[in-house]
Each structure stands twice: as C-alpha cells, then as structure tokens.
Amino acid sequence: MNQKINQIKRSPAFSGMILFFLFLIVYFGVQYLQAPESFWSIKTYRNFMSLFKSFSPLILVTMGQAFLMLMGIIDISIGMQMSFANVLAAMLPEILGLPTPVAWLIALLATILLAVLNGVIVSCLRIPPLLAGFAMIYVIKGINLLIAPKPGGKVPAIANQVFDSMLFGFIPFSLILLAVMYGIWLYLEKTPLIKAVYAIGGNERNAYATGIHTTAIKIKIYALAGFFTGLAGLCYTAAYTTGNPITGEIYGLQSISACILGGISLAGGWGNMASAVYGVGFQILVQTTVPKVFTMISKATGVNYNTYWHNLFSDIIILLGLVVTIFAIRAQRTTFISGLKKQIKGAKADE
C-alpha cells in the first residue's frame, strides 16, 4: 500500500492529479451549494457527463499535443488543424456532394497529411517549432477561409444524435471514444516508438547517437498527433453541427497550457498521457466552475459581475496553476535524476 502511494507520488502526473481532484471537489461542492435538494439526483451526473460532450474536442487536441510535447515540440497550430478537419467534414458534402462518411474520412486523412507536412517543416527544414507553428496558423487559416468563408456546412442530424447518445443510458458516446483513444496510448506506451519519443525529448543528440532515427520518429509522431486532431475536428463537427473556420485557434494555446498544468515538461521527456488528461480536466473544471461561483456571489451580495470577470479569474487561476506545476515538476525531476545517479554511480543522492 505504502509502495503504491509512493509510486503515485513519483509519477509525473501527480501534481496535475492533485489540482484536478481539488477542483473536482470544488465543482461538486458548488453544484451542491447551488441546489442542495437536487444534488443527489440524476441531474448532477448528467451535468457532469455533458462536459465530456462539449469538451471532447479540446481533450482530444490536448492528447495529440501531449505526444508532441513529450518530444519537446510545441505545435501551436494544432487548434487550427482541428478547425481544418472540422471545415472539411462540414463543407465537403456541400461543395462536392460527397456522402458524409466519405467526407469525414477524407477530412481525417487530410488532417493527418497536414500534420505530416508540419512535421517535415519542423524536422527536415529544422525551423524552430514555435515559429513554424505561427507560420502554419497563417497558412491553415488561409486554407480554412478559402474552403469556408463563413461558418456553415451540412452536418446530418444523425451524427449529432449518435454523439449525444448514451450507451446503456448512462455512458456518453464521447466518453467511450476518449477511453478508446486513451487505450491507444496505453498500447503505444509499451512500444519502442514512445520509448524513442522520451529519448528525443530528453536529449535529441544523445537519442540520435544511440541510433534512433530522430527525423522519422518526429514525423511519425506528428502523424499520430494529426490523427488525434482530426478526430477532435470530427467530434467538433458532430457536437456543434457546423463548420467553423477559425474557432479552433484558441485550442492550440489551451492544449499547451493543459499539458503543462498536467505536468508535462515543456522541454520534453517528462510526463505521460495521464498528465495531459488531468491538466485538461483541471482547465475545463476551472472554466465551468468560476462562472458558477460568480453567480453565487452575485446572488448573495446583489452585485453583478459580467463574463469579463469570469474570464479574468479563470485565467489567473490557470496562471497560478501553471506556476505551481512547473515548480513541482522541477523538484520531482531533480529528485528522480539524483536517484538515478545514485543507483548508477553509487554517488550520494544530493550530488
């Protein structure tokens, strides 16, 4: 038991987990305070599950970002890529008259291709990922606006119904999808591919010296992230039944901060998928809880606070969360590395 606790404490996702569960308690606490009489009914559960529905695109994008970030790469254009998939899925049936399933498949494949192109730009042309991401935002935004100058498109109602449906009446479809995607990570985690990702994130030169084909691995991971992003775009299409060329842009930034909040090191090589999930969970809970707290305060004091206040406070909480996490991760990592040194060289732990 004690060992188990220690294991959790040493996991990179520990700080993200604490933040997440802290805000989970706050979330349910606020729900209880708002309506004590209906708290123990099915409504609370439904409310919580509806979060998965509306935020599954963000969660999937964050998972995609996590793959890249473990390698020490930040792709700020990932949100725009999601919009690209969204626009294609919504507009292809309208422009070319394609049947919806074909259009969605094309959208997914095109997003993977786009991500691969991004990977080539970063790893073959060796442009710093941050700047490449900024440039790609321009390019993809241009393409998106060419395809769909304004929000619109055709999405069959059945897509939304399926996405909205609950399996056995209590498990939302989006949750199953997320679980499957997490399963992919659990499988990949054991493969040499992800081992190579950690190696590249730790030190690219050393990874190269041990015989890892860094360029190929990077492009493969970009394709994988593109797959997650494409799926996110399809989820967005199903959830909001429209193609929107630019709303995804903010997701790029949010996914990065979510990954950091969960405990993935920005330099790469530290963290896992659980970190990303906790991080994005924390962020979503903050975003949904803060407005509720403000309405409670308004009710109690009679002073009205507009949404600008909600945004300001969410952002401040997230900023503080970032600072706390980065410090926690650093301490954890130094302990880990000094422990490793001790094991290998027999040196003292504090060296």
Add this chain to the structure above:
Amino acid sequence: MNKNKVYYFVKNNQIGMALLLSLLIFVVTIALNPKSLNVNAFGSILSLMSMLTIAAAGQTLVIIADGIDMSVGATMSMAAIVTVGILRGREDPMLFVIAILAAIGVGAIIGLCNGLGAVKAGLPPMVVTLYISNVVNRLQYVMTGGTPEFTSVSLIYKSFMTERLFQVFPVISFFALGMYALIFWLMNRTRYGQQIFLIGNNNRAAQLTGIRTTRLKVINYMMAGILSGIAGFIGAGNSGYIKCGAFDGMTIDTIVAVVIGGTLLAGGKGSYAGTAAGALLLIVLSNGLAVLSVSPSMKNLIMGVILIILLGVYNRAKPVRA
C-alpha cells in the same frame, strides 16, 4: 567566384537581403498595379513601418538576451487604453505627461511580472509571457467593461501623429528615428547593451565574467515592457480607434520582423537595424497583397508560406549530427 559572392550575400547579409526583397516586392506591386505608385502609398507604408519598428524595440532586446516576449501586443493595448482613459479627449499638456508616465508605468509593471516569471522563477519565457498577456488582456475588458468610454485621443494629438511632412513623412517616422537612436545607443554604446549580447550568447560565460545575469535579464524584460508601453502611447495617437486588445496582433508581427531582420531566436546576435528592415519587408508585403486586392484568406496563406520560406533560409536550427 561571383556565384560565391551572391551566395555569401544571401546567406549572411540578412539586412541587405530584407531590403532587397522589400524593393523587389514593391517593384512587382507597382508593375502589377501602376496606380499604387503615389505619395500617399509611401506615406502609409512609412507610417505602418514606423509603428511596427517602435513596437518591436523591446522584442529585439528580449530576443537578443535569449528570451521571448509574447506580451508586447497586450502591453501596448493596455498602455493605449490607459492613455486614452487619462486624456479623455482633453488637450492639457500636463495630462500628456501624466499619460506617458502611466503608459511607462503599466509597461514596467507587466515587464517586471514577465521578468520575475521567466527569469527569477525560471519558467519557460514563452508560456509565462503568453499567459501574462492573456491576463492583461482580460484585465482590459474588466477595466473598461468591454468597450472603453473613450475610443480615441483628442484630434490635435492624433493629427500631430498622423500629420505628413512634405506629404510623405509622417511624424511617427521621426519617433521611430528617435527610438532607433535610443536603441542603437543602448545596444552599442552602453555596458548594459554589451552585457545582454553576452548573456544571449552564453549565459554561463556571462555569469562567470561577473555579470549578474538574473538581475540584468529581469531589467531587460522591464525595459522591453517600458518600450512597449511607450509604443502603446504612440500607437494611441497613431490609431484612430482604440478598443480592448487593439494591438494584440502586434505580438506576432514584432517577432516576425525581428526574426526576418537576422536576430537569432537563440540569442546573442542581432540588431535593431535588422528589425527595421524586417518590419519594412513585412509591411511592404502586406501592402502589396492589399493593393493587388488579394482576398484576406489568400493573404493569410501567402504570408504564411513566405514566412516559412524565410525561416527555412535564415533561422534553421543546427542539425543533430553536427
């Protein structure tokens, strides 16, 4: 031999290259649309370029010292809103002094936060400054309730900024020249400037020679914030309509201008003249696209592709093998 010379020029003289490309783009623009060759066009290019050059001053300093400041745009917007809020359309000279001091103060506070987060705490500069800019942006909305009470400065100040001498040189370009002199002096004639170059080149070596790197970097971020604040004050005069987040797009533009101008993102190498050349290239390009009435979506696309090409030529990272 001749080929070598060309290659050397393309590869190593980025400022010359940026100017050459600007000239080329400008000529192409005129060739495609002869109507665009007029005094007015020169004036507006100069005005836009001056604004961008002034805004990019702080960014240049920070990037040379191996950091990055994503809060330039937010700082400028905040300073502009504060300026407009203090002036309230009035023309009292005393108020101008208060306004500029307030703009500088706003910049200094934001810069100090950036510096403390990115250097003292050692967090990744990009993330910290980005999030601080986010908070600053939200703060503008909270302060003004979404729409500022006053959206522009008094007519006199505005026309003073946008007045064009000999119909070509807008007054703001003289501010840009002043800024240029200031930054040139700061970077090349003071100990501070030499020290930030050293820090950007090799932080550890700088520390070993006795430079207090942490303190100097924090001061550098503060300096960048102050310069952005001043840019916001000038921008408030130059721009007709100030709203929340009016200058948010400036952040990316300044980074692009600095990078095109040959300043290394890894720090230690760069110049403000390069930034000005980069700003010119960026403005001429976007002017050209506007003149040829390219649709905004196509404009985005072309800007992005050109940016990638320029980055591929000039800002490549070292290969793993080397």
